[in-house]
Amino acid sequence: MTEAPATPLPIRSRDKGPLLDALRNGVVPHRGAHLIQVGRGRELEALHTSIKQVRSGAGAVRFVIGDYGSGKTFFLHLVRSVAHQEKLVTVHADLTPDRRLQGSQGRARKLYSTLMANMATRAKPGGQALTTVVEQFVTQVRRDAEATGTTVEQQLSERLWGLREFPGGPSFAKVIEAYWRSHVNQDEELRAHTLRWLSAEYAKKTEAARDLGVSEIIDDRSLFDHLKLMAAFTTMAGYRGLLVCFDELVNLYKLTHKGSRVANYEQILNIVNDTQQGRAEHIGFLFGGTPEFLEDPLRGLYSYEALRSRLEENPYATGGLVDYHGPVLRLSHFTKEHFYELLRKVRHVYAGGDPEKYPLPDEAIEAFMRHCAERVGDAYFRTPRSTIKQFIGLMDVLAQNEGADWRTLLPNVEIVEETNPDLQPLAAKDDVDNDSPLASFRL
Numbered sequence: 001m002t003e004a005p006a007t008p009l010p011i012r013s014r015d016k017g018p019l020l021d022a023l024r025n026g027v028v029p030h031r032g033a034h035l036i037q038v039g040r041g042r043e044l045e046a047l048h049t050s051i052k053q054v055r056s057g058a059g060a061v062r063f064v065i066g067d068y069g070s071g072k073t074f075f076l077h078l079v080r081s082v083a084h085q086e087k088l089v090t091v092h093a094d095l096t097p098d099r100r101l102q103g104s105q106g107r108a109r110k111l112y113s114t115l116m117a118n119m120a121t122r123a124k125p126g127g128q129a130l131t132t133v134v135e136q137f138v139t140q141v142r143r144d145a146e147a148t149g150t151t152v153e154q155q156l157s158e159r160l161w162g163l164r165e166f167p168g169g170p171s172f173a174k175v176i177e178a179y180w181r182s183h184v185n186q187d188e189e190l191r192a193h194t195l196r197w198l199s200a201e202y203a204k205k206t207e208a209a210r211d212l213g214v215s216e217i218i219d220d221r222s223l224f225d226h227l228k229l230m231a232a233f234t235t236m237a238g239y240r241g242l243l244v245c246f247d248e249l250v251n252l253y254k255l256t257h258k259g260s261r262v263a264n265y266e267q268i269l270n271i272v273n274d275t276q277q278g279r280a281e282h283i284g285f286l287f288g289g290t291p292e293f294l295e296d297p298l299r300g301l302y303s304y305e306a307l308r309s310r311l312e313e314n315p316y317a318t319g320g321l322v323d324y325h326g327p328v329l330r331l332s333h334f335t336k337e338h339f340y341e342l343l344r345k346v347r348h349v350y351a352g353g354d355p356e357k358y359p360l361p362d363e364a365i366e367a368f369m370r371h372c373a374e375r376v377g378d379a380y381f382r383t384p385r386s387t388i389k390q391f392i393g394l395m396d397v398l399a400q401n402e403g404a405d406w407r408t409l410l411p412n413v414e415i416v417e418e419t420n421p422d423l424q425p426l427a428a429k430d431d432v433d434n435d436s437p438l439a440s441f442r443l
Contacts (some may be wrong), residue, residue: 011035011348011349011352011353012032013352014031015031015032015035015349016032016349016350016352018030018031018032019031019032019033019035019036019349020349020350020392023346023388023389023392024389024392024393025389026385026386026389028073028074028077029077030077030125030126030127031125031126032349033074033077033078033081034078034081035345035348035349036342036345036346036349037078037345038334038338038339038341038342038345039334039338040071040075040078040331042322042324043075043324043329043331044075044078044079044082045324046324046325046329047062047064047079047082047286047329048082048086050062050284051079051082051083051086051088051243051284052086053284054083054088054240054241054242054243054282054283054284055086055087055088055240055241055282057241057281057282058278058281058282059274059275059276059278059279059280059281059282059283059284060275060283060284060285061271061272061275061276061284061285061286061287061327062284062285062286062287062327062328062329063286063287063288063289063294063301063311063327063328063329064076064286064287064288064289064329064331065288065289065290065291065293065294065328065329065330065331066288066290066291066330066331066332066333067290067291067333068290070331070332070333070334071331071334072247072288072289072331073247073288075331076092076245076247076286076288079243079245079286080092080120080125080243080245081125083243083284084120084121084122084125085122086240087122087239087240088234088239088240088241088242088243088284089119089120089121089129089133089234089239089241089242089243090119090120090121090242090243090244090245091115091116091118091119091120091230091242091243091244091245092115092118092120092244092245092246092247093111093114093115093118093245093246093247094114094246094247094248094251095111095246095247095248095249095251095252096248096251097251098110099111099114100251100252100260100264101223101224101246101252101264101267101268102220102223102263102264102266102267103220103260103263103264104220105220106203106220107220108219108220108221108223109200109203109218109219109220109223111223112200112218112223112226112227113199113200113201115227115244116130116198116199116200117130117199119133121133121239130195130198130199131195133233133234133237133239134176134179134194134195134198134237136237136238136239137159137176137233137236137237137238138179138180138183140236140237140238141155141156141159141180142155144159152180153177153180156176156177156180157177159236160173160176160177160236161173162232162236163229163232163233166225166228166229166232167222167225168216168218168222168225168226168229169229170216171214171215171216171217172226172229172233174212174213174214175194175197175198175212175214176194176233178190178193178194178212178213179191179194179195182194190211190212193211193212194212196211197211197212197214197217197218200217200218200219200226202217202218203217204217205217223267224267224270224271224274227242227244227283228274228280228281228283230242231280231281231282231283232281232282234282235282240282241282241283241284242282242283242284243283243284243285243286244283244284244285244286245285245286245288246285246286246287246288247288248288248289249287249288249289249293250289250290250292250293252264252265252293253289253290253292253293253296253299253300255299261299262304265301265303265304265307266304268287268301268307269304269306269307269310271285272307272310272311272327273310276310291330294311294328310327311327311328313326313328314326334384336369339369339384339387340365340366340369342384342388343365343368343369343388343391344362344365346388346391346392347359347360347365347395350392350395350399359395359398359399360394360395360398360406364406364407364410367406367407367410368391368394368410368413371410371411371413371415372387372390372413372415375414375415376415386415387415390413390414390415393413394406394409394410394413397409
C-alpha cells in the first residue's frame with residue numbers, strides 16, 4: 001500500500017465528537033465532514049460552479065448518480081457545506097413512501113415540511129434555520145426603515161410586493177406581515193402560527209384562515225411553487241439563494257404503480273424545465289439516486305421520454321472519459337487508495353490532530369484492510385460504512401485499554417457485507433394516489 005501523507009488539519013472539539021459519533025452509528029455526520037473528505041475534488045468543483053450560478057440569480061439542476069454505498073449522501077452533505085460558504089440557504093430531505101414530489105394524502109406537503117425543518121445556513125448548519133431566515137428578513141427591513149425614515153410596515157409592503165406575482169405569493173406575504181406583528185406585540189401564539197404555515201403544517205385551509213386570515217395553505221399541489229417563493233424570500237433576507245437537495249430518489253423507482261411514478265417524474269420535469277428555461281431564479285436542485293433510478297427503461301427516469309431527452313449524457317464521455325458539465329453527475333466507487341486515505345484521516349480526527357496520540361500505526365491500517373478484504377472482498381471499501389464503524393471500534397478499545405495490542409484484536413473484527421435495500425420494491429398498497437389522473441395505470 002502506497003503511503004498517503006496525513007494532512008495536518010485543525011481539529012476542533014465541536015467537530016471531532018459529533019463526527020466520530022456519527023461514524024460509530026453508521027450515519028452521515030452533520031459536523032466535521034470536511035475533515036475526512038477523500039477524492040471527489042472534480043465533482044465538488046463542478047457543483048460549486050452550479051452553486052455560483054444560483055448565487056448569480058439563475059436556476060440550476062443536477063442529478064448525482066451513484067451505486068449503493070458510493071457515498072452520495074455524504075457527497076450531498078459536502079455540497080451543502082459549499083453552498084453555505086457561498087451564502088446560500090439549503091434545505092434537504094429524503095424521499096420515502098410518505099414523502100414524495102407529487103402525491104395525495106399530504107405526501108408532497110410532508111416532503112415540504114421536512115425540507116423546512118432541515119433548512120440550514122452557514123451560521124446554523126445543523127438545520128432548524130427557518131426562524132433565523134425570517135428574523136434576518138425582519139431585521140433587514142427594520143434597518144431599511146430606520147435608514148429611509150419610513151415605517152417598518154411601509155418597508156414590509158414594498159419588499160413583499162414582488163412576491164405577489166408568484167402563485168401563493170399574496171398569502172405568503174400576509175404570513176410574513178403577521179410574523180412582524182407577532183414580533184412587535186410579543187405574541188408568541190401568532191408567531192407559532194406563522195411558522196406553522198411556512199412549514200406546511202396546516203392540513204386544512206379553514207384552520208389557516210382562522211389563525212392567520214389567509215385563504216391558502218402549502219398543499220400537495222404547490223410544493224414547487226412554494227420552493228420558488230422561498231428562494232425569492234431568502235434573497236430578500238440577504239442570502240444569495242436556495243439550494244434544494246432531494247436524496248433517496250430510488251424510492252420513486254421502487255413504486256410499483258406506474259401512475260404514481262409518472263406523476264412524480266412529471267414534477268421532476270417541471271423542475272428541470274423551469275430551471276433550464278430561466279423561470280426559476282436563485283434556486284438550485286440536487287437529486288440523488290442510483291443508476292437504476294436513472295436508467296431503467298421501464299421504471300427509471302429514462303422511461304419518461306421527455307426527461308430522457310433532457311438528461312441524455314455526452315456520448316463522447318465513455319471508456320473512462322468524463323464530462324462534469326452535464327445535468328447528470330456520476331460518482332464512482334472508492335478505490336483502495338481512497339479508502340486507505342480515509343482511514344488515515346479518521347485516525348487523525350480520533351487523535352485530535354496530534355500524531356503522537358494515534359492509537360495505531362500505519363502498519364495496523366494496512367493489516368486492517370487486508371483482514372477486511374479476506375472477509376468480504378472489495379465490498380469493504382466499495383460500501384465502507386460498516387468497515388469504518390469497525391475501525392473506530394478497534395481504536396476505541398485500544399484507546400481505553402492500556403496495553404491492548406491491535407494484532408491480538410484484529411482477528412476478532414467482524415465485517416459483514418452490506419446488502420442493498422433498494423432491491424426490494426415498495427408494497428403496492430403504498431403506491432397508489434387515488435386522486436391521481438394516472439391512477440388507472442399499472443406496470
